Amino acid sequence: MIETSAQPVLQIDNLSVALPTVSDRRFAVESLSLALQPGEILCVVGESGSGKSAMLFAIMGLLASALRTVEGSIRFRGREILSLSSADMRALRGNQLSMIFQEPMTALNPTMKIGRQIEESLRIHTGMDRKQRRDRAMELMRVVNIPSPETLRERYPHQISGGQRQRVMIAMALALEPAVLLADEPTTALDVTTQAQILKQIKEIQRRSNTAVLLVTHDIGVVAEIADRVVVMQSGKIVEQGSTQAVLQTSQHPYTRSLLAAVPGIRHRRPRQPTAGAPEILKVADLSKSYPSSGFWLRGSLRAPAVNDVNLVVRQGETLSVVGESGSGKSTVARCVCGLLNVNRGTITIDGIKQDRKRRAGIQPVQLIFQDPNRSLDPRWTIGKSMIEGMCNIGKSKADAVERAGDLLEKVGLQRSALNRHPHEFSGGQRQRICIARAISMEPRLLIADEAVSALDVSVQAQVLSLLAELQKEMQLGLLFITHDLRTAVQISDNIAVMYRGNIVEYGPALDVYSNPQHAYSRQLFEASPGRRWLP
Amino acid sequence: MLIGNRSLVVACVILAAFIVLALIAQLSGANSQAMATGQRLQPPSFAHWFGSDRLGRDIFARVALGTSASLAVGAAVACAACLIGTILGLLAGYFRSLDKIVMRVMDGIMAVPAIMLAIATISVAGASITSVVLAIASHEVPRVARLIRSSVLSMREEPYVEAARLLHSSSYSIMLGHMLPGVLGSLAVLGTYVAANAMLLEATLSFLGCGLPPDVPTWGNIMADGRILFRLAPWIVLFPGIMLAIAVLAINLLGDGLRDRFDPGNERVV
Numbered sequence: 113m114i115e116t117s118a119q120p121v122l123q124i125d126n127l128s129v130a131l132p133t134v135s136d137r138r139f140a141v142e143s144l145s146l147a148l149q150p151g152e153i154l155c156v157v158g159e160s161g162s163g164k165s166a167m168l169f170a171i172m173g174l175l176a177s178a179l180r181t182v183e184g185s186i187r188f189r190g191r192e193i194l195s196l197s198s199a200d201m202r203a204l205r206g207n208q209l210s211m212i213f214q215e216p217m218t219a220l221n222p223t224m225k226i227g228r229q230i231e232e233s234l235r236i237h238t239g240m241d242r243k244q245r246r247d248r249a250m251e252l253m254r255v256v257n258i259p260s261p262e263t264l265r266e267r268y269p270h271q272i273s274g275g276q277r278q279r280v281m282i283a284m285a286l287a288l289e290p291a292v293l294l295a296d297e298p299t300t301a302l303d304v305t306t307q308a309q310i311l312k313q314i315k316e317i318q319r320r321s322n323t324a325v326l327l328v329t330h331d332i333g334v335v336a337e338i339a340d341r342v343v344v345m346q347s348g349k350i351v352e353q354g355s356t357q358a359v360l361q362t363s364q365h366p367y368t369r370s371l372l373a374a375v376p377g378i379r380h381r382r383p384r385q386p387t388a389g390a391p392e393i394l395k396v397a398d399l400s401k402s403y404p405s406s407g408f409w410l411r412g413s414l415r416a417p418a419v420n421d422v423n424l425v426v427r428q429g430e431t432l433s434v435v436g437e438s439g440s441g442k443s444t445v446a447r448c449v450c451g452l453l454n455v456n457r458g459t460i461t462i463d464g465i466k467q468d469r470k471r472r473a474g475i476q477p478v479q480l481i482f483q484d485p486n487r488s489l490d491p492r493w494t495i496g497k498s499m500i501e502g503m504c505n506i507g508k509s510k511a512d513a514v515e516r517a518g519d520l521l522e523k524v525g526l527q528r529s530a531l532n533r534h535p536h537e538f539s540g541g542q543r544q545r546i547c548i549a550r551a552i553s554m555e556p557r558l559l560i561a562d563e564a565v566s567a568l569d570v571s572v573q574a575q576v577l578s579l580l581a582e583l584q585k586e587m588q589l590g591l592l593f594i595t596h597d598l599r600t601a602v603q604i605s606d607n608i609a610v611m612y613r614g615n616i617v618e619y620g621p622a623l624d625v626y627s628n629p630q631h632a633y634s635r636q637l638f639e640a641s642p643g644r645r646w647l648p
Numbered sequence: 649m650l651i652g653n654r655s656l657v658v659a660c661v662i663l664a665a666f667i668v669l670a671l672i673a674q675l676s677g678a679n680s681q682a683m684a685t686g687q688r689l690q691p692p693s694f695a696h697w698f699g700s701d702r703l704g705r706d707i708f709a710r711v712a713l714g715t716s717a718s719l720a721v722g723a724a725v726a727c728a729a730c731l732i733g734t735i736l737g738l739l740a741g742y743f744r745s746l747d748k749i750v751m752r753v754m755d756g757i758m759a760v761p762a763i764m765l766a767i768a769t770i771s772v773a774g775a776s777i778t779s780v781v782l783a784i785a786s787h788e789v790p791r792v793a794r795l796i797r798s799s800v801l802s803m804r805e806e807p808y809v810e811a812a813r814l815l816h817s818s819s820y821s822i823m824l825g826h827m828l829p830g831v832l833g834s835l836a837v838l839g840t841y842v843a844a845n846a847m848l849l850e851a852t853l854s855f856l857g858c859g860l861p862p863d864v865p866t867w868g869n870i871m872a873d874g875r876i877l878f879r880l881a882p883w884i885v886l887f888p889g890i891m892l893a894i895a896v897l898a899i900n901l902l903g904d905g906l907r908d909r910f911d912p913g914n915e916r917v918v
């Protein structure tokens with residue numbers, strides 16, 4: 113337990129950050145006060161738009177020029193940092209305050225070797241010579257468990273894996289032994305097994321060098337895994353703070369409760385009636401797909417996302433989840449099934465009709481919902497135009513199509529007036545509803561959701577999932593759910609297939625796979641999911 | 649944004665002035681061939697604003713009449729090159745099997761120097777405004793096609809295009825409905841550069857004597873005419889040259905302004 117009497121290493125008092133006047137609220141961060149004690153891990157949790165990142169950037173003095181701090185103070189070891197000159201701030205950043213970003217690929221310089229990037233801050237902030245810098249960089253790489261640092265220091269960022277890149281970012285942040293480590297969603301872009309390792313790493317570093325960590329996340333699982341204390345933010349304000357245990361277990365605040373309730377729990381789902389007698393909507397037999405090897409520099413550094421001898425069955429009204437990490441081939445399976453990719457070998461039978469190997473994309477009974485709702489609607493088209501595109505193509509008159517589009521929008525919980533608006537006027541969750549409505553408009557028998565909720569906030573995720581479940585029940589849809597999130601998969605599926613490097617390593621009823629995983633990889637996957645011990 | 653708007657405004661004002669000048673010259677019935685042998689090689693004065701040439705013809709009248717030829721060539725080349733280039737770029741980007749053939753032909757055209765290609769075309773087709781436009785446009789098509797192809801290649805991977813395929817939209821409706829509107833912004837920008845380049849190339853060809861027929865007053869022809877007398881009467885070359893420079897500058901400013909408008913990378917982040 114952290115002693116509260118200790119001098120906080122970072123103290124924020126009454127901080128407000130104003131938003132530009134056109135925004136929907138006045139402040140990104142409003143009257144925020146918090147204290148970070150030495151050697152403590154404090155998690156700031158909230159949904160997108162809650163102001164948690166704005167707070168982090170205000171501390172680092174990296175706010176976008178349109179945002180400005182209007183009042184309050186941020187003190188680092190008692191010293192006010194909001195009024196520091198940019199030169200003083202630069203000296204403080206890196207030296208005392210370090211930051212880890214969400215997307216390690218864009219945060220690293222793609223034209224610089226790993227070793228040199230780690231050495232860069234040593235070169236700027238210390239008087240070390242070349243040899244000392246090199247030794248320190250090697251030491252740091254060993255601290256963050258980068259395998260064979262001698263080889264990796266000569267690599268470029270694109271030649272190493274996502275997890276390794278995030279480790280490099282952490283090594284860079286630690287180079288000058290900062291007193292405070294700020295982390296902005298450091299594991300959101302990573303696979304779940306990698307996430308578990310990175311979280312362990314952060315915890316270990318905090319323990320070893322008594323670094324205070326301020327970690328921003330939207331994932332309650334991460335909070336449960338790592339935090340000493342939690343701050344819950346909503347619309348720029350702190351709604352609750354306290355020890356992790358108190359907040360997760362006994363919180364009374366409605367917003368915190370709703371965040372917690374939205375996390376997919378594992379035992380909530382009631383088992384459905386076995387659907388053995390229902391007709392098969394999708395049958396995939398011995399599906400294989402490989403990509404031609406591309407670019408000479410990729411060879412050996414990336415594994416080809418291919419699929420080997422995959423067999424799957426989805427029956428009417430049934431949900432099958434294909435679970436795997438990035439590169440496991442799960443999306444390739446989805447794209448082969450809906451005809452966006454040609455298969456190399458094997459057969460795909462949809463609704464009893466065997467599909468040609470070289471068929472045109474677009475088989476009416478199969479529709480796909482994409483991961484990123486921001487990009488799956490043409491930004492220049494109105495919602496109405498996007499909605500009726502498919503219906504007009506299959507022979508509906510324009511008036512009928514518009515009528516039906518309006519009905520469908522109401523069905524997914526939007527207003528008819530949305531027809532005349534553009535995608536950018538809607539939130540991510542609303543856009544995903546629109547995409548679902550558009551897919552339903554084709555009257556599919558099989559709906560494929562390719563990571564359809566992973567880009568959404570947890571509470572929105574829950575809403576979209578229940579919408580899918582409702583539609584499935586009503587239309588007796590087969591649902592093929594592609595995801596990296598085992599918790600969600602267990603919650604919503606009848607069957608689960610676990611994919612690893614292009615192969616299905618485990619396939620069976622959801623609860624069997626969950627309660628008694630047979631394959632070592634599925635066990636590893638279940639164990640890696642954050643906050644497992646806390647989850648109901 | 650402010651700079652973008654300012655250059656847009658300046659460019660539009662200058663181009664509008666050129667168009668008005670060209671219209672007045674055409675409608676007023678000014679005669680480019682009216683000779684006044686008593687007034688040969690007069691320096692600029694109130695009677696002859698831009699001076700007169702060795703046949704006593706008024707340079708201002710000739711330059712004003714030449715404006716329409718230059719603008720017409722610029723506009724026609726930009727339209728023709730954008731139209732053909734867009735069609736080829738869309739097809740090459742969308743149908744991967746066509747890509748290799750179309751783009752290798754484009755590479756071939758780009759390998760030939762513009763002037764040589766133009767001279768060859770004009771000597772086969774004869775000197776007329778149509779052949780000059782065709783000659784210059786054929787060299788500009790690959791530039792447009794390349795740009796459109798690369799935009800189409802990246803748009804192909806966008807989920808909304810894949811969604812359209814799943815919604816049974818035909819290749820052509822995807823190209824016209826989703827992809828063409830997506831490239832219009834950059835097309836407008838490139839179009840202005842093509843027009844500016846075409847005007848320069850047309851003047852060069854006329855100056856070399858293989859552009860429009862010598863009896864048509866164009867800026868290039870007037871300059872060619874005054875070349876041998878440059879030391880005696882520099883105004884004959886100077887004024888059409890200045891006009892050409894201003895026109896090209898204005899069109900480039902227009903392009904820059906449009907680019908700032910369309911390029912999201914230049915927008916202020918809120």
